[in-house]
Amino acid sequence: xxAAEFRRRGKEMVDYVADYLENIEKRQVYPDVEPGYLRSxxxxxxxxEAESYEDVFKxxxxxxxxxxxxxxxxxxxxxxxxxxxxxAMLADMLCxxxxxxxxxxAASPACTELETVMLDWLGKMLKLPEDFLAGTEGRGGGVIQxxxxxxxxxxxxxxxxxxxxxxxxxxxxxSETHIISKLVAYSSxxxxxxxxxxxxxxxxxxxxxxTDNKFSVRGDALQxxxxxxxxxxxxxxxxCATLGTTPSCAxxxxxxxxxxxxAEKIWMHIDAAYAGSAFICPEFRPLLNGIEFADSFxxxxxxxxxxxxxxxxxxxxxxxxxxxAFKMEPLYLKHDxxxxxxxxxxxxxxxxxxxxxxxxxxxxxxRMYGLKGLQAYIRKHVGLAKEFESLVRADQRFExxxxxxxxxxxxxxxxxxxxxxxxxxxxxNARKIHLVPCQLAGxxxxxxxxxxxxxxxxxxxxxxxxxxxxxSELLQELPH
Amino acid sequence: xxAAEFRRRGKEMVDYVADYLENIEKRQVYPDVEPGYLRSxxxxxxxxEAESYEDVFKxxxxxxxxxxxxxxxxxxxxxxxxxxxxxAMLADMLCxxxxxxxxxxAASPACTELETVMLDWLGKMLKLPEDFLAGTEGRGGGVIQxxxxxxxxxxxxxxxxxxxxxxxxxxxxxSETHIISKLVAYSSxxxxxxxxxxxxxxxxxxxxxxTDNKFSVRGDALQxxxxxxxxxxxxxxxxCATLGTTPSCAxxxxxxxxxxxxAEKIWMHIDAAYAGSAFICPEFRPLLNGIEFADSFxxxxxxxxxxxxxxxxxxxxxxxxxxxAFKMEPLYLKHDxxxxxxxxxxxxxxxxxxxxxxxxxxxxxxRMYGLKGLQAYIRKHVGLAKEFESLVRADQRFExxxxxxxxxxxxxxxxxxxxxxxxxxxxxNARKIHLVPCQLAGxxxxxxxxxxxxxxxxxxxxxxxxxxxxxSELLQELPH
Numbered sequence: 003x004x005a006a007e008f009r010r011r012g013k014e015m016v017d018y019v020a021d022y023l024e025n026i027e028k029r030q031v032y033p034d035v036e037p038g039y040l041r042s043x044x045x046x047x048x049x050x051e052a053e054s055y056e057d058v059f060k061x062x063x064x065x066x067x068x069x070x071x072x073x074x075x076x077x078x079x080x081x082x083x084x085x086x087x088x089x090a091m092l093a094d095m096l097c098x099x100x101x102x103x104x105x106x107x108a109a110s111p112a113c114t115e116l117e118t119v120m121l122d123w124l125g126k127m128l129k130l131p132e133d134f135l136a137g138t139e140g141r142g143g144g145v146i147q148x149x150x151x152x153x154x155x156x157x158x159x160x161x162x163x164x165x166x167x168x169x170x171x172x173x174x175x176x177s178e179t180h181i182i183s184k185l186v187a188y189s190s191x192x193x194x195x196x197x198x199x200x201x202x203x204x205x206x207x208x209x210x211x212x213t214d215n216k217f218s219v220r221g222d223a224l225q226x227x228x229x230x231x232x233x234x235x236x237x238x239x240x241x242c243a244t245l246g247t248t249p250s251c252a253x254x255x256x257x258x259x260x261x262x263x264x265a266e267k268i269w270m271h272i273d274a275a276y277a278g279s280a281f282i283c284p285e286f287r288p289l290l291n292g293i294e295f296a297d298s299f300x301x302x303x304x305x306x307x308x309x310x311x312x313x314x315x316x317x318x319x320x321x322x323x324x325x326x327a328f329k330m331e332p333l334y335l336k337h338d339x340x341x342x343x344x345x346x347x348x349x350x351x352x353x354x355x356x357x358x359x360x361x362x363x364x365x366x367x368x369r370m371y372g373l374k375g376l377q378a379y380i381r382k383h384v385g386l387a388k389e390f391e392s393l394v395r396a397d398q399r400f401e402x403x404x405x406x407x408x409x410x411x412x413x414x415x416x417x418x419x420x421x422x423x424x425x426x427x428x429x430x431n432a433r434k435i436h437l438v439p440c441q442l443a444g445x446x447x448x449x450x451x452x453x454x455x456x457x458x459x460x461x462x463x464x465x466x467x468x469x470x471x472x473x474s475e476l477l478q479e480l481p482h
Numbered sequence: 483x484x485a486a487e488f489r490r491r492g493k494e495m496v497d498y499v500a501d502y503l504e505n506i507e508k509r510q511v512y513p514d515v516e517p518g519y520l521r522s523x524x525x526x527x528x529x530x531e532a533e534s535y536e537d538v539f540k541x542x543x544x545x546x547x548x549x550x551x552x553x554x555x556x557x558x559x560x561x562x563x564x565x566x567x568x569x570a571m572l573a574d575m576l577c578x579x580x581x582x583x584x585x586x587x588a589a590s591p592a593c594t595e596l597e598t599v600m601l602d603w604l605g606k607m608l609k610l611p612e613d614f615l616a617g618t619e620g621r622g623g624g625v626i627q628x629x630x631x632x633x634x635x636x637x638x639x640x641x642x643x644x645x646x647x648x649x650x651x652x653x654x655x656x657s658e659t660h661i662i663s664k665l666v667a668y669s670s671x672x673x674x675x676x677x678x679x680x681x682x683x684x685x686x687x688x689x690x691x692x693t694d695n696k697f698s699v700r701g702d703a704l705q706x707x708x709x710x711x712x713x714x715x716x717x718x719x720x721x722c723a724t725l726g727t728t729p730s731c732a733x734x735x736x737x738x739x740x741x742x743x744x745a746e747k748i749w750m751h752i753d754a755a756y757a758g759s760a761f762i763c764p765e766f767r768p769l770l771n772g773i774e775f776a777d778s779f780x781x782x783x784x785x786x787x788x789x790x791x792x793x794x795x796x797x798x799x800x801x802x803x804x805x806x807a808f809k810m811e812p813l814y815l816k817h818d819x820x821x822x823x824x825x826x827x828x829x830x831x832x833x834x835x836x837x838x839x840x841x842x843x844x845x846x847x848x849r850m851y852g853l854k855g856l857q858a859y860i861r862k863h864v865g866l867a868k869e870f871e872s873l874v875r876a877d878q879r880f881e882x883x884x885x886x887x888x889x890x891x892x893x894x895x896x897x898x899x900x901x902x903x904x905x906x907x908x909x910x911n912a913r914k915i916h917l918v919p920c921q922l923a924g925x926x927x928x929x930x931x932x933x934x935x936x937x938x939x940x941x942x943x944x945x946x947x948x949x950x951x952x953x954s955e956l957l958q959e960l961p962h
Contacts, residue, residue, distance in 0.1 A: 003850055005500040008568035012499070015572050016492030019579040020485040033591055037825045040595035048603040052852035058569075058845075062576065066842075069592030073582045081589070081814065084836075086581040088488035089538075092495050096542065098574050098790050099499040101566040102553045109561070111513055112549030115520035123528040148628060149834035159683060182685055183659035195812045196835050202808055203639060203833070205662055205685045248814055304836075310578055311838055328682055332675045333921045334561065334728055334929065345517045353683065353833060354629035355676050356564075356784075358791055362546075365538075370483055372532035441813045449814065 011055055031077040032436045035069045076454045076461040080438045082276045083453035087308040093366035097359045104357050107345035108337030114346055117361035127282045131294045134317040144317040145351040146360045150275035151196035153300035153316040158200045161269035163327035165239040186231055187240035190219045190254055192247040217250050221258030240269045246277025249440035250404035250412045260295020272299045279306035280408050283377045309363045325350040383409040383452040386462050393466040403442050409452040419446035428472045435465045511557040512916045515549045556934045556941040560918040562756045563933035567788040573846035577839040584837050587825035588817035594826055597841035607762045611774045614797040624797040625831040626840045630755035631676035633780035633796040638680045641749035643807035645719040666711050667720035670699045670734055672727040697730050701738030720749045726757025729920035730884035730892045740775020752779045759786035760888050763857045789843045805830040863889040863932045866942050873946040883922050889932040899926035908952045915945045
């Protein structure tokens, strides 16, 4: 395919993409396929000779679409949102064409510099303390990670490296392995599975702190565990607070936890993967209070801020903490400016070496929406969640299982877990809408997350009618 | 921006991308900017109100392009290639539109299934042993990682988890920390910096095995270190072999190393990040001999197989090894089919949770080029490297520093390191072509890597004329 054909096929693809997104609600949100469906639809081996583009293109509808879960359908209410916007897609086209690998400043200065400035823009939108901004001479700064899982892992590893150096400075005789064997990290018992997984990867002990009746970690709960652990000779070094947990969008009490972590010299990382986007609205910004105590902070614009995956924004107060943890300097990656202190080589900030020009997506989206447009988008989703909450509350058969703060509603039929499992199964089997469950205090709960950019009040109303209807059917079948 | 405007702007962007790539050689390959150039060109904060697309678009040339290192210019010979092709860009547009997050089968069955089948296609193209293919009931299988760094880390962590379980099965009293403190992993002293970094991340001892005069690890060198380490009570558990090292594209002697690793129950991972693409050609496939001894294998189609970044292909012989290392099953990620044994939940195979629909790129590229087209592409680049090698060899002032096997030529002026450093500085300062150096056996060496899809013989000739001219100037300045 040469540039001339790309001009033609690219324009066709632009129309296909626009058609797909404009008509997405006509597609069944969750596919009917069984495991292994795809293998029999295509050849067992790659073709020897080139095929025509027509043949490839027509297979999108034949092979791919029947097996797609349509995350951008207004009938998709599962997991959390993943962003999708036209400006982000345009920026990604440009990113693909430039196709630079921005591991160092020299590998493509624009790639590094736009990222640093975009993370400052975003940090200012969130009203992050100045410590976290790169500015022109700050000690902090931001970076785009692929996912929140990677951000948590990076923070954990940086904290591990820092505490080891700190202890060895006082006790040069203690080996790294010995120190690591004594370390202990903490998170909420509601934290995302990726936090526990980060502990596994880093070979580190990770404990879950029990939450209160709002699914929030409180200061006294952490303090209690710290005292117990210090008494047995363990070394607490890391706490991952969650703002907006995955099960119920609960918020750890960072204003209580932060001062404890600071006093005890424990690295506090804040994971606000989903909720973070909302903090650009003044009315939700108080949810981030206590950020001033954190060493690192992360959220995913690729969830709820209209920047397509992957774009997970992370800031650190002291970038030397993160860089120092993994710095490697082979000759083939050296460049003239790196010792000047003026440049950022983002390869030291992340697990992979290579990285795409992802900040273009932020730049396009923020400029095309403006801060006001982004705030309006967040508020609309929160409004839709509140609307759904009202519908649930108005129905005596149901209960709300957790405070509705942002775009997630946790609800269930009053009754057994089995009853709710059956209801969810019927909802998903009907294929009209798609939801996933969670467990809260031993209860099986349905999660209704407002996800798609195109979700409107009518979709929420329709979803509720459908759920309510399936619930009626189910309840009628039960013996009284 | 609504769908109607996206149709218009998307088509303009397709033309911009085509124009950029068609005319890329007219742009200066390496930018003139100084660190910090970009910040002053754009506002300090995101706009409150939405801007027009025209304003954003015109800033591409004003703000971004002056700071881009043009990796796809035919005058770019630095690092290793990164792929860029029209079919891959079309597939990425589709990937962005579908915008699913394929962490589990249910999250978008097509995303998981196409990936499994594409990795089988690619495995067959490389003539990998059947053990590595997923087939319909195999124990092995492939996965797309973001980068080779992540693949190495995943392999290392899977090996760590496996050895710990194995030792604890015989000695239930030994703690994980105690076992880990005795473990030792190995790689070539020519291995990529990411291998050493993986050891740092996993908190694992990592040793470098000395290479022979071809920069290759041989069996006896590994055997010697293993004996020494076992004698001091260490537990060897992982060896990362490199096929196509970053400094000089050297090949570890896997046919000698593999049997040793198998006999000693050491996990052998093969990192062929750059060279792997060439193994689709029968004449280069012997370089992969010994793969049958490996537990895991990885290379980057996003380097040299025309699939845009990121697409790092990894295979394991026994997928339970990799899945078992990190499996986490929160309720919100469970789905009906996951216990059936028929589905793959790729989140267990990787560091991040989220993942894009990257296999679309492979599918489009392999079908639009065909195996023959891809082989021709590899052969063309190898031919251009050989052409450059001949030019260097014909000039008595220069020497070739390592065997030219694929698309990389390592060369230098006969003389001091300082002389060569000066030559490289002048080459890069002239901005006509872009190269990076490496160090081989204490010598400062220039690397000429054939990178761009559009590089032709005339560009290589021109590059050589330029280098030769700058060398003449430099040598004339020297006192005799």
